[in-house]
Amino acid sequence: MDSDAPPPNRLKNNKSEAENRPVDLLVEAFREGKPGAFDAIVRAHQDRVYAFCLRMLSDREDALDVAQEVFLSAYRNLAGFRGEASLSTWLLRIAANRSLNRIRQRATRAAREVMSIEPQGDGDSPFQPPGREDDHPDRMVESRETRKILEAAIANLDEDSRMLVLLSDVEGLSYEELSEAVGIPLGTVKSRLHRARMALRKMLAPVV
Amino acid sequence: MECTRTWDLLSSYLDGDLSDREQEGIAAHIRQCSRCAEEERALRDTLSLLRTLPAEAAPPELLKGVRLRIEEKTAVPLWKKLFLPVHIKIPLEAAAVVLVFLLVYGIQKEMPPTTPVPSPPASAESGKRVSGTETVAERPDTDTTRAPKAEPSPEKERKAIEKPSTEKPTVHARPELPAGLASQVSTESGAIGKEREAVSEPMPERPAIHARSELPAGLAARVSTESGMIEPVFPRESPPGETQGVRVFAAPPRLMRSEPFGREVTLEVDRDARPGVEDRIAAVAMRLGGAVRRERMRIATGRMEEAMVVSETIRVRIPAVFADVFLEELEKLGSISPEGIPGKLDIPPGPSPDPVAYTVRIRVK
Numbered sequence: 001m002d003s004d005a006p007p008p009n010r011l012k013n014n015k016s017e018a019e020n021r022p023v024d025l026l027v028e029a030f031r032e033g034k035p036g037a038f039d040a041i042v043r044a045h046q047d048r049v050y051a052f053c054l055r056m057l058s059d060r061e062d063a064l065d066v067a068q069e070v071f072l073s074a075y076r077n078l079a080g081f082r083g084e085a086s087l088s089t090w091l092l093r094i095a096a097n098r099s100l101n102r103i104r105q106r107a108t109r110a111a112r113e114v115m116s117i118e119p120q121g122d123g124d125s126p127f128q129p130p131g132r133e134d135d136h137p138d139r140m141v142e143s144r145e146t147r148k149i150l151e152a153a154i155a156n157l158d159e160d161s162r163m164l165v166l167l168s169d170v171e172g173l174s175y176e177e178l179s180e181a182v183g184i185p186l187g188t189v190k191s192r193l194h195r196a197r198m199a200l201r202k203m204l205a206p207v208v
Numbered sequence: 209m210e211c212t213r214t215w216d217l218l219s220s221y222l223d224g225d226l227s228d229r230e231q232e233g234i235a236a237h238i239r240q241c242s243r244c245a246e247e248e249r250a251l252r253d254t255l256s257l258l259r260t261l262p263a264e265a266a267p268p269e270l271l272k273g274v275r276l277r278i279e280e281k282t283a284v285p286l287w288k289k290l291f292l293p294v295h296i297k298i299p300l301e302a303a304a305v306v307l308v309f310l311l312v313y314g315i316q317k318e319m320p321p322t323t324p325v326p327s328p329p330a331s332a333e334s335g336k337r338v339s340g341t342e343t344v345a346e347r348p349d350t351d352t353t354r355a356p357k358a359e360p361s362p363e364k365e366r367k368a369i370e371k372p373s374t375e376k377p378t379v380h381a382r383p384e385l386p387a388g389l390a391s392q393v394s395t396e397s398g399a400i401g402k403e404r405e406a407v408s409e410p411m412p413e414r415p416a417i418h419a420r421s422e423l424p425a426g427l428a429a430r431v432s433t434e435s436g437m438i439e440p441v442f443p444r445e446s447p448p449g450e451t452q453g454v455r456v457f458a459a460p461p462r463l464m465r466s467e468p469f470g471r472e473v474t475l476e477v478d479r480d481a482r483p484g485v486e487d488r489i490a491a492v493a494m495r496l497g498g499a500v501r502r503e504r505m506r507i508a509t510g511r512m513e514e515a516m517v518v519s520e521t522i523r524v525r526i527p528a529v530f531a532d533v534f535l536e537e538l539e540k541l542g543s544i545s546p547e548g549i550p551g552k553l554d555i556p557p558g559p560s561p562d563p564v565a566y567t568v569r570i571r572v573k
Contacts, residue, residue, distance in 0.1 A: 208253040
């Protein structure tokens with residue numbers, strides 16, 4: 001892979017800003033009381049919010065419930081949404097907090113729907129997923145099996161690391177947005193995100 | 209740059225979050241160190257893998273569930289829905305007001321009388337004719353509790369003065385009349401219909417009954433009834449044992465009790481003596497230890513040049529023992545028409561602390 005490739009975060013931010021433009025119109029429409037505006041907002045963001053919740057919670061039922069809570073909270077508070085962050089960032093922040101709360105509430109829950117692979121050894125040992133070692137990541141992720149491996153590795157991160165990785169590297173939030181979303185200082189965000197990435201990289205070492 | 213330092217900064221390096229110098233330093237180290245280069249590649253691939261994760265399609269239940277939850281949270285209770293629309297709320301409130309009014313009215317009407325009410329004689333209710341004339345048989349409870357329906361209007365009064373009635377007067381048999389209704393005469397025109405307090409005591413003597421034709425023309429204005437008869441009755445409480453043979457009417461409910469103004473006395477004075485006669489009447493009443501209230505009232509004449517005539521009514525309240533003296537003093541000021549005299553007739557015998565009240569109307573001859 002070319003080490004001179006542009007940093008991924010810049011690409012993510014450009015994509016995020018482009019996505020937010022029509023959403024602002026929807027927010028305005030909702031504030032003006034136009035019928036169907038909130039439904040449109042839900043449709044525009046439900047996949048992203050639901051996917052985030054599912055990867056955070058590893059349970060479809062919980063993910064559906066938390067995603068609905070997220071949009072219900074948005075419905076109540078959208079009038080006070082100042083637009084300092086994009087609507088998607090705002091929704092993901094709500095989703096992150098709700099997901100962490102749900103994880104803490106179900107601390108004793110053992111079964112996870114998505115996760116089927118138990119980590120081997122201690123946390124520092126590399127994750128050993130099935131598959132050939134020479135498989136390229138771009139091709140791997142296209143397969144359903146690889147996707148399961150990746151999601152299982154994400155699910156094996158602790159919830160704080162998982163949240164940071166998902167918000168940053170899946171959802172494309174910047175450091176600043178991440179800091180605001182999780183409520184920790186910017187420097188702490190960077191260091192924690194780095195540790196989370198390295199942990200994930202170790203788990204995926206055989207395939208990357 | 210050392211490998212450890214490079215590893216610590218790899219995330220920021222891949223995110224492009226370092227200074228140009230740090231970016232170049234790490235890039236140079238990676239070119240030289242195969243281990244760090246491998247680590248950088250692995251981390252870059254991991255992040256690329258994360259970014260290529262497909263979006264998870266939300267199930268359709270999500271939107272439905274959100275709608276349902278919003279409806280539940282913002283649902284208005286049924287009783288509120290009934291009262292919220294204005295087109296329902298206002299009529300309901302209006303109906304409630306009417307209902308409350310009717311309820312209060314009904315309760316008030318059903319209040320038990322303060323004095324026992326014997327059943328009225330059959331003759332009084334049957335309204336039969338006595339000596340070829342029509343008797344009045346109206347239910348006392350309705351008459352004493354309702355607003356007077358036969359208050360003479362100024363217009364009627366004026367017509368009566370100008371055109372005395374020549375119709376045959378109606379004679380009322382006193383025993384068949386409810387005492388409380390005696391003063392109302394209750395004719396078709398109902399001109400006098402003056403409301404009184406409950407009267408329970410019969411007259412010691414049969415009061416003078418004046419046929420309309422016997423009255424002066426001026427008095428017809430006040431009578432202005434087709435029956436042409438005046439039978440004044442005075443508000444007094446009935447002593448125990450005196451109710452036999454007469455009808456006793458319960459006092460009207462508290463809220464409907466009207467202020468007793470006493471019997472009316474019409475004092476006719478000459479035009480020259482008219483000025484200041486009110487003061488003289490008041491002086492007489494005060495001298496007799498009474499109280500005086502003067503009321504000015506306006507009566508329409510119907511003539512343009514005299515659109516309104518201001519007259520004054522004197523209401524006096526004096527001890528009953530001085531009633532005769534007061535009437536005598538009034539006669540010195542003018543003449544009292546026969547309808548004003550009955551005040552003498554039912555003054556209780558002997559000294560009495562009971563006050564009597566008179567409403568003195570002044571008329572210029």
